Amino acid sequence: DMDARQVSENWEFYFANVNDNLASIFVDVGIHDSKLDADRPWLLWVWVDLNSPREDGLTKPEEFETLCQIEDCLDETLKTAVDGICVG
Numbered sequence: 001d002m003d004a005r006q007v008s009e010n011w012e013f014y015f016a017n018v019n020d021n022l023a024s025i026f027v028d029v030g031i032h033d034s035k036l037d038a039d040r041p042w043l044l045w046v047w048v049d050l051n052s053p054r055e056d057g058l059t060k061p062e063e064f065e066t067l068c069q070i071e072d073c074l075d076e077t078l079k080t081a082v083d084g085i086c087v088g
Helices: 029-033 061-082
Strands: 011-018 021-028
Touching: 011 029, 021 029
Parallel strands: none
Antiparallel strands: 011 021
């Protein structure tokens, strides 16, 4: 088994309906096989509203870089503030 503190190299991208809206999901499916980690009993959901979504509700190219910066900031904050890991 993989150490529960490690993010895997097995990530998948898919589309799904979230709250009746189209969403793009990028998730670490390899983390599923890791051991439960009693030091991380919480799940954090983060919602980011797009300033100018496409007609289908997904990201336009001009907002993609900003979303990547938000993700990087969240990853770093989770690591330093609560020793958390991002898996999706």
